[in-house]
Amino acid sequence: MDADLRPIYLQIMQAAEPEDLFGAEDVVLPASMLLKYLDRKYSKLKAVTNPTGYHIPEDADAARDADTRLEHLLEVAKKRINLGLYGMPGYDKPAPSGVFKTFTVGKNTYSIGPKINSSGRVDTYEGNLVRDGQYCGEVIIALAHSPESNHFVQRESRILDILHNNEVPQWKHLPLLLDRFAAGERLGVTFRKYSGQPLAQVSMHTLHRSGVDQKHMVWMLDRALSCLGYVHRQGVIHGKLNPETLLIQAGNHNVFITDWSSAAYKPALTGQRVVTEASVFTPREIIRQSKIGPWSDIYSLGKVMIWVLGGDPATDWVPEHVAEPLRNELLHMVQGNPHKRPSDAWKLYEVFSEIKDGLWPRKFLPFDMT
DSSP states (O other): OOTTHHHHHHHHHTOSSHHHHHOOTTOSSOHHHHHHHHHHHHHHHHHHHOGGGOOSHHHHHHHHHHHHHHHHHHHHHHHHHHHTOTTOTTTTSOOOOSOOEEEEETTEEEEEEEEEEEOSSEEEEEEEEEETTEEEEEEEEEEESSGGGHHHHHHHHHHHHHHTSSOOGGGGGSOOEEEEEEETTEEEEEEEOOOOEEHHHHTTSGGGTTOOOHHHHHHHHHHHHHHHHHHHHTTEEOOOOSTTTEEEEGGGTEEEEOOOTTOEESHHHHOOOOOOOOOTTSOHHHHTTOOOOHHHHHHHHHHHHHHHTTOBTTTTBOOTTSOHHHHHHHHHHTOSSGGGSOOOHHHHHHHHHHHHHHHSOOOOOOOOOO
16 A cells, blocks of 8 residues: 555554544634634545555555545544534443433433532532533533522623633633533533643652653743633633642643632723632732732742742742743742732743743654653
8 A cells, every 4th residue: 555545544444533633632622623623634634545646556546445444534523523522532422321310401411420519509520421412421410509609600601701701712711611500400511521630649640740841831821821811811810829720631732721610800890800719829909909910810820839849839949940930920920919919910921931942942752640
């Protein structure tokens, strides 16, 4: 078989699902962006599978088979994207067996699995989604711990609606809400399942117990600042960034920000406050319920990154091996006086990009969490 065709042929013919062929690393994106991403991947493959490009009959036949399979997988992928199901873990597989409590919202039937976490405000559960009788994959179900906690579910729901009101790449950093429901007097929401490990777990990994390498810290910081730059432009302040709410998706170098139930929308205009427990990562303006803004999230993110490096966020001690420009900018982020901190996450993203480019050549560094 033709040397260029053979690996593509095998890749296409061995793909059981479109995600196996086109990839699923950026699946939590607006449909329009996913379709463009898909078309780029498809065009590269199509250039190799066009049977008219081969003169040897066996090669032309193999290309024709691969081309037919490619077209089929493309159509399935487009269907899934338009349904919002592309890349859903477990999509089109047999539904899990066992007895589950279920509830229905419109065309969607959810089954509730084991509890993942309870914050005392909101309980989260593993779950599964069936739509029109077809198993669609795994989800996360969040339910107010008591009726008194309903406002936390409502706040997160409203904030995520605001953040998904624009079709932007930052969707990949944010939970994607599927449905709202009521269970008696308690309110709940369902999310597309997201992957990743909280930074708190990263620090327990054998390779990272003494702190994450500064080169890894920088890409984590970059992703978080990119997301916050968009979030702050929409008038939203997260207010609760810490090692539990920041998730690392190691394989694709993504940072995922969870728990928007404490966030505030345009606090200067609405008077809305961040409602959260104080920690070493919490800026004093949130603790004192004084004026908050983008500088508040920047403070918390700086504290988290000092902690990620193996430093002490309580004293702002940064390990000696950390490059001085990085250390200085991190310390700038965690100034006690809000007026002395950076207040624009986009500009800060550019600052760290310049620092990074001045220290090392751009290179993808696999982050080991195995």
